[in-house]
Amino acid sequence: MQSETGKIPRTRRLFALLGEALKGEEKEYTTGSINRALVLLAIPMMLEMSMESLFALVDAYFVGRLGKAAVATVGLTESVLSIIYSVAFGISMAATAVVARRIGEKNPEGAARSAVQALYLAGGFSVLVALGGILFAKDILLLMGADEAMVAIGSGYTRIALGTNLVIVLLFLINGIFRGAGEASIAMRSLWLANLLNIVLCPLIIYGIGSWDGFGLEGAAIATTIGRGAGVIYQLYHLCRGKKQITIGWRHLQPDGTMIAKLTGIASGGTLQFLIGSASWIFLIRIISQFGEDALAGYTFAIRVIVFAILPAWGLANAAATLVGQNLGAGAPDRAEKSVWRAAYLNMAFLGLVSVVFIIFAPQILRIFSQDPAVLAYGVEGLRLISVGYIFYAFGMVMAQSFNGAGDTRTPTFINLFGFWMLQIPLAYVLAIVIGWGPTGVYWAIVIAESVIAVTAVIVFRKGRWKKVKV
Template sequence: MIGTNTNINQERSSLLQLIKQSIKGDAFDYTQGSIRKAVILLAIPMILEMVLESVFALVDLYFVGHLPNSSVAIQVVGLTESVLSIIYALAIGLSMAATAVVARRIGEKNPQLAAKAGMQAIIVAFMINMFISIFGFLYGKDILILMGASTSTAEAGEPFIQIMMAGSLIIVLLFLINGIFRGAGNAAIAMRSLWIANISNIILCPIFINGFGPVPAFGLTGAAIATTIGRSLGVIYQLYSLMQGNGVLKMKLAYLKPDLQQIVTLVKIAAPAILQFVIASCSWIFLAQLVATTGGDHGSAGYQTALRIMMFFMLPAWGLSNAASTLVGQNLGAKNIDRAEQSVRQTAIFSICFMSFVMFITYVFGPKIIGFFTEDALIQEIAVEATYIMSLGYVFYGIGMVLVNAFNGAGDTWTPTWINFFGFWLFQIPLAYLLAKLFEFGPTGVFIAVPVAETAICIAGYFLFKRGRWKTIKV
């Protein structure tokens, strides 16, 4: 009995040390030693990072959900987030390319080239995103109307979407620079940047929305102001950490000089990575528009509420799956192909456990969670239905995310792009349209199409992963 208690205490102490090491960001060689330990060291800060990223939308949703005209405010926030998903696609695609290249160079024990690759990725981000920011600012109202919002809703939400789109470069940099840190195996700095951004947002949201002292009440627009400022502070911390040379990477201003060969390499990896997430994002935009046209303002607000809550649970799983990306990249760089594959399997096991727990929480506490964000009974009813239906595929979502990140970490960004194209555009969208329109299920048809398509995508990803083409990709 004494021996058993001693073992338990030792295991607890070991786990606490591991958690402390992961959050602190101590240096660790992910190409050697225990795979399980490597996954945990990377996954803990990555999960916390994504939890904090998901908090942005929930904080906005909470505060605007308690404004007088909450259905309009919630719809504007939700539709804007759906449009911003294209920006997220750009940001994630670029960060995937940066992670793949940086991780491969770190695995090859060449941190100088890894640092250069990271800085070149930042140059690419600036070049691409300036046009998107200007377009989004000028045509914000038209974008909301195109998404299915009424004219009055679009007019009310125009300042909100203009500020969010104008600050899209900040969103891209926040994702991209964190991708650079993750590729280097320093997920703790990425996590801290989201801490700074989110704490700032939580403090600033009620100030700018409701007013405080000399700051007037901006209402819905205040949420956009607070979020943009919060993210900007996170980016400032990232840039400071890069220039200080914290961790493996030692950045220099000289690395900002454009290197055409390096830029071409990044673009070749990033282009299909961006496309794969654009494909997925456009699918979500179509679904949002379909719900808005078949379910009206309350149907749209209910769906957007459920979607934000689902993303809150999904992003931590995405953070967990990011561990697979770093481990695959670094181990392929070190020529440890079997270890790269084993890392994906271990990460998938953790993901299955996590998403199973999330599904349980969703079904037990779903109505209470939704009630926290809106007091409108009709919005609550639709949101609960959407949450219950979409959460049926949680386990498959989790496995699918691990596989996608494994492909991307290897630099094989085309495989998940084709999977998304067939899964979303040729399956999910037609299925949702048929169920919602032809079979007259309305928004419920859209809700059903989500887990069905995600399950099919997961199965396709598994078979392609087993084929092993990703093991042969050169970066």
């Protein structure tokens, strides 16, 4: 009886902790239990990232019914959008690092001023991208290797997706601001709202209702834009309402050239870091496209499923970044380092389990998106091979985000430059084209390069130079 009753309080404490994490009541994590801090930050961040990856899965599911050409077009457009994601991640990363450092220093006014300057930076970038996307959508698809049929089907989708990129950038950025302030639950709920609307609107706007036939492929971009836009409105409401750890008021709106320059410096490193990876994926999909529509569609489905698992793991890595930023601001570098190692081991356990599931159930998972045997063959092989390196990825992403949380965006940038451009791209070309392995060669190049990147990041992290970065 005693052992039984002893379990009840622990169970209750666990559920109470989960409830507290979802409510987001705790905002500052520079004291107390590191395990508790990780749970309170990681749960909403992992759910947030899961919701972000759900956009891709929902779109893939509904677009899959429009045919392989539509799916392949979406895959090419997503590769271009990954560049925008890179910039959004970079600016978001800079905002998280600076806001977390100011919160750790007990300076919420400085955090709010920094957040506003990041918004100015993001807005200027988005306007330029929108103009380019609206004017050159067809040329962009042709440059990516699309044929005339894909351009005819997908140029409208590409134009809408790029033209409305502001909602993508703001959704990433403002969530980065909230994460830095320890307000991870708000970021999570904004993605819940955005995804709920996307799930409801996608089939309606793509296929229509009643006598209305819908917009087809363009409807997927419209539905996603509406969903993300609603999420941004929710974010702005909480950012300006005055009841949170970070609150923006009229007094914070004056442009600050010095702060914008500082944020640009941090963001440029973060953007280049992700841009290197994104550009690598563009080269990889360009190689895959040479093996036909089936290979491209199978690869697109496999990558969507992989992203669905990787993004929650990035949520745990983001929790480590917030802990690093706040604890460095509070003058506790040793606590920051301990937080990173604990997050890395937790991430390894999570992605290790996901890897086993993907290897065993790859055919069943991918049949959700396609019944085409040729497409499934490419997709199953990609899902199984790429997930082999998940344990390495787990450590690598936590280490990379920890550097970023400290404001050291240069270190992971150089690691990515070596791992992606000097190793992954040449290796993929040699294995797929020169040796003749086809898409299999691309999959193996991904596994090898990502594993090398992870090992390198761990070695550099142990040197501890990130503890001395000032932001």
